[in-house]
Amino acid sequence: MNMRWRALACDYDGTLASRGRVSPTTIAALTQVRNSRRKLLLVTGRELPELLEVFPFVSVFDRVVAENGALVFDPASGKRRVLGHRPSPKLLNALRTHRVRPLSIGRVIVATLRTQRPVVARMIDELKLPLEVILNKRSLMVLPYGVNKASGLLDALREIGVAPRDAVGVGDAENDEDFLALCGYSAAVANALPGLKHKVDLVTSAGYGAGVTELVSCLLNGGPPPQSRLRRS
Numbered sequence: 001m002n003m004r005w006r007a008l009a010c011d012y013d014g015t016l017a018s019r020g021r022v023s024p025t026t027i028a029a030l031t032q033v034r035n036s037r038r039k040l041l042l043v044t045g046r047e048l049p050e051l052l053e054v055f056p057f058v059s060v061f062d063r064v065v066a067e068n069g070a071l072v073f074d075p076a077s078g079k080r081r082v083l084g085h086r087p088s089p090k091l092l093n094a095l096r097t098h099r100v101r102p103l104s105i106g107r108v109i110v111a112t113l114r115t116q117r118p119v120v121a122r123m124i125d126e127l128k129l130p131l132e133v134i135l136n137k138r139s140l141m142v143l144p145y146g147v148n149k150a151s152g153l154l155d156a157l158r159e160i161g162v163a164p165r166d167a168v169g170v171g172d173a174e175n176d177e178d179f180l181a182l183c184g185y186s187a188a189v190a191n192a193l194p195g196l197k198h199k200v201d202l203v204t205s206a207g208y209g210a211g212v213t214e215l216v217s218c219l220l221n222g223g224p225p226p227q228s229r230l231r232r233s
Contacts, residue, residue, distance in 0.1 A: 005219055007039035007062075007162045009153055009179065010212060011171035012046060012055070014137070015189055018208040020054050026209030029216040030060050036220060039160050041065060043149050043169075043179055045136050047106040048073055048080065062160055068134060068141050068175060069152030070108035072159070083155060084108035084147045091131070091142070094123040110142040136175040137193070150178035170204075170215055172196065187215050 010030075016022050034040055040061045044051060045068040051058065058064060064073040070084040087110045095103055095110070098119050104111040112120065117133060117140055124131050124142070134141045134148060157164055169176075169183035172192040177199060180186035186200040189211030197203045204211035 004166060005038065005168050005185065006166040007041060007157065007160070007168070008033050008216070008219075009041040009043050009167055009169040009183060011149075011173070011176050012042060012044035012051070014172035014191065014208065015170055015176075016042075016209050016212055017055075022055065022057065023209045026213050027057050027060065029209075029213040030057075032220060033216055034060055039063075039162055041153065041156055041160075041167075043153050043171075043176075044068075045109075045111070045139070045141055045149075045175060047104065047109065063156040065149065065152035065156050067106045067109040067152075068136075068143060069148045069150065069179075070106070070143060072152060072156050074159075081155075082107050083152060084144045087142075088127070088129055088131070090127050091123060091129055094127065095120065098123070108143060108147065112140050114138050114140045116140060134175050137173050141175070148178050149175060150182045153179045153182060168215070168219060170212055187211075 010016050016026060030040060041063045042061045043065040046066060048066040048071060059075045061075055066073060072081045087105055100112055100116050100119060102112060114135060121133055130145050131142050132145050134143060164182045165184035167183045168185045169180045170187040171180055172189050177196060180200055187202040188196050188200045189204050189207050191207035204214045206214050
């Protein structure tokens with residue numbers, strides 16, 4: 001990897017993982033990054049217990065930013081830091097009363113389907129809560145204002161001593177835009193949403209984990225690659 005790039009920050013679903021699973025080839029590529037003495041960070045909207053159930057290789061990462069920026073986890077020590085307040089009981093009661101389903105409740109995050117956006121937004125407005133709705137393809141997440149993947153990644157990078165400008169980020173969806181904009185170099189996998197592709201430096205030719213593997217190969221060999229698409233102003 002080009003010596004400027006000291007860390008790689010990856011989204012999970014739709015980026016590293018396809019249908020929730022990460023291929024052995026992609027794990028091998030991530031291990032190459034780790035063996036090159038660079039740092040690895042996983043930046044995901046998933047709640048940590050759920051992630052640990054489906055992804056047994058989390059120890060390859062130096063930090064995991066979970067709950068879309070609301071929790072930072074150190075796999076080596078097991079330490080977890082929560083970066084927001086617990087979900088509002090008033091909001092949870094209102095959502096249950098209006099039968100919002102499915103309803104997932106984390107340490108900070110509240111998540112449901114995108115189709116529930118009108119009722120969720122109305123409840124937040126009526127209760128005058130300092131919360132915002134963040135979209136992720138078919139999913140919807142509710143978090144305190146200012147808590148997102150960028151804020152969580154920034155906290156994790158500070159903890160491991162890496163400047164954002166020295167990090168490469170890769171993702172696929174709307175909720176990745178903020179953390180990719182924070183990174184010194186940004187990429188989207190081939191299956192990413194069209195809107196995201198227009199906001200990054202590179203779009204890989206392959207999708208999902210194969211795209212991440214492609215990115216790693218380019219960077220380890222002195223990238224960014226010559227076919228990079230510089231789109232940001």
